[in-house]
Amino acid sequence: MANDASYVIVGASLGGAKAAETLRAEGFDGPVTMIGSETELPYERPPLSKEYLRGKADRESIFTHPQDWYADSNIDLRMGTTATGIDRAAHQVTLSDGSSVSYAKLLLTTGSSPKQVSVPGHDLDRVLHLRTVGDSERIKAAISASSRIAVIGGGWIGLEVTAAAREAGVGVSVVETEELPLLNVLGREVAQVFADLHRKHGVDLRLGARAAEITGSGGRVSGVRLGDGSHVEADAVIVAIGITPNVELAEAAGLDVANGITVDAQLRSSDPDIYAAGDVASAFHPLLGKHIRVEHWANALNQPPAAARAMLGQAVSYDRVPYFFTDQYELGMEYSGYVDPRGYSEVVFRGDVPGLEFLAFWVADDGRVLAGMNVNIWDVNDKIQALVRAREPVDKAALRDPSVPLESLAAPGKT
Ligand SMILES: Cc1cc2nc3c(=O)[nH]c(=O)nc-3n(C[C@H](O)[C@H](O)[C@H](O)COP(=O)(O)OP(=O)(O)OC[C@H]3O[C@@H](n4cnc5c(N)ncnc54)[C@H](O)[C@@H]3O)c2cc1C
Known part of the structure; x- marks a missing residue:
């Protein structure tokens, strides 16, 4: 695809790097610029509270791509540079080094920042x-x-x-x-x-x-x-x-912002040439019928590539079931779905809860599975996602019973 239009990505972490990768994978050969405040190459954050923190992973393993990948892919990666403003009329982003960069399409993957405590002593060492x-x-x-x-x-x-x-x-x-x-x-x-x-x-x-x-x-x-x-x-x-989404740039540019940058299912903001994805985006989710902001790795992995495809003019409707994982001591788990804190009627367990080998399902009043978690049981999360996606009432006794295959509950004509 021969193209002179410049695509700019502000926020060079997992989300930004995955979007750039997708632009190239989809054959876009115009200029791609990534702007990132941090000085490190784009990297993954989950190891920072797990293997890397425990000294069980080395630094090289956390980077999304090796340094050479950016040059080899003809991505103009500008780390240690903050985007300070967006001039929507001129289609330009101003940068902390005093320069500016023009865009035809702009993607904001500016992520989020930790909330601070304001109690006395918050500024002490350590x-x-x-x-x-x-x-x-x-x-x-x-x-x-x-x-x-x-x-x-x-x-x-x-x-x-x-x-x-x-x-x-x-x-x-x-x-x-x-x-x-x-x-x-x-x-x-x-x-x-x-x-x-x-x-x-x-x-x-x-x-x-x-x-x-x-x-x-x-x-x-x-x-x-x-x-x-x-x-x-x-x-x-x-x-x-907790964290707050980094919306300052979007807000100052007059984009719609409400608990994140408001985007549609195509990940397009209130300005048709500006998209947002990852932690910072409050995206309309077609399956749930409302805007949600997902602060998790899988969303930063998958949503920015969808935004990149939409920027290239492809038909996109991002409707993946939200997913996250954690590892703590001997407990490893995956969770798929979306439940408001008090938006479920019952949790149905399957398996050995005290022995930490179980599934848990958050079930609505009408018997629909809103979310599910697998704890130390693997290769079942796709089946849990299918149940969530089906949005149909399931028999709770069958859900509880480990002898009933999960796929039979999500299938048409289920037990
Ligand atoms: C310690 C830790 C552990 C985690 N563990 C898990 C886990 O186990 N499972 C899970 O599902 N999720 C986990 N997450 C969440 C996951 O890492 C995030 O959802 C993901 O990093 C979001 O990616 P992002 O690219 O949207 O944003 P971020 O990773 O926040 O990246 C945004 C980047 O944009 C830059 N930026 C912001 N503003 C500007 C600007 N104006 N100009 C230039 N650059 C800018 C920021 O400096 C940052 O580098 C964890 C997060 C942390 C911090």
């Missing part, structure tokens, strides 16, 4: 967040120099860091405002499984607790004071209270 490879290296160093750490926030990242620290023999207190970790993601039934797992590994779970102050002396952290006045001791504090 109060850390986890988003970048540098953050992961700082946390790794802090874990190895500590006998106890505190983790504020019992979400996925907080719990993965907790597991890594426990495996390194470091004591951990997790401070979580809800009654259970992951309560707002998984609901009570499955959140309890994660609470039990961490307690079994000796974690001091402070639930229904608020971090009121990060204490320290001589500029160094000494612990966290909780809302009830109690104190947990810590040599380092990891703040993992």
Whole structure:
């Protein structure tokens, strides 16, 4: 495809790199420019709270592509450069080095940033967040120099860091405002499984607790004071209270933004020449009939390529079932689907929950499977996705019964 139109991608991480790869794979041979604030080549973040943090993966393994790939693919990769503005009328992006770049089509994969705590002591030495490879290296160093750490926030990242620290023999207190970790993601039934797992590994779970102050002396952290006045001791504090999408650029350019950059099922924003995908995009999901923003790896892997195809004029309707995974201690799991925190009627379990080999299904009032999780049982997630995608009531007794094949429940004329 001979083309002089310039395609620009702002945000050079997994999502941006996958979009660039797709443009070339689809035969686009015009100029492609990637702009990235970080100085590292685009890389994958999941290892940063798992193998890389635990010292079980080397740095080279986290990069999406080797350095040569960008030159070989004729991608103009500008790392260490931030896009500072979009002039929509002139079709130009201004950059932190004072230059600007013109676009025919622009893709925003600007991702997200960790939320900060604002309590007294938030600026002490060894109060850390986890988003970048540098953050992961700082946390790794802090874990190895500590006998106890505190983790504020019992979400996925907080719990993965907790597991890594426990495996390194470091004591951990997790401070979580809800009654259970992951309560707002998984609901009570499955959140309890994660609470039990961490307690079994000796974690001091402070639930229904608020971090009121990060204490320290001589500029160094000494612990966290909780809302009830109690104190947990810590040599380092990891703040993992969620993320916010990096929408500033889109907002300043006057694009529609509401919990992310609003895009349609083609991943196109309110400006027809600007697309968004990955963590930053709030995309209309045809299967769910509403906009959702997905903060997970598989979405950053698959959605930007779909946006790239749409930018090339192909018919695209991004409707993949949201998917994510985690590894904590001996528990590995995959989850597919989408459930509002209180948007299900029952969780149906299949298998051995205490033995951590089971499936869990979030079922609606009318018997539809909204989401499913496989814990230490592999090669079933495609079948779970088929059940979610079918959007038809299933027989709960059959769902619970390991002798009934899942595919028979998703198939037409099911039992
Ligand atoms: C520690 C960690 C562990 C994770 N583990 C899992 C997991 O186990 N399972 C799972 O499903 N998901 C996991 N995730 C989530 C997953 O990594 C993200 O969903 C994914 O990284 C999103 O990719 P993205 O390309 O959309 O955005 P990001 O990865 O956030 O990348 C956006 C990039 O854009 C850059 N940028 C932003 N603004 C500008 C600008 N104006 N100019 C230039 N560049 C800009 C940023 O610096 C960044 O490099 C994890 C995330 C983290 C941080």
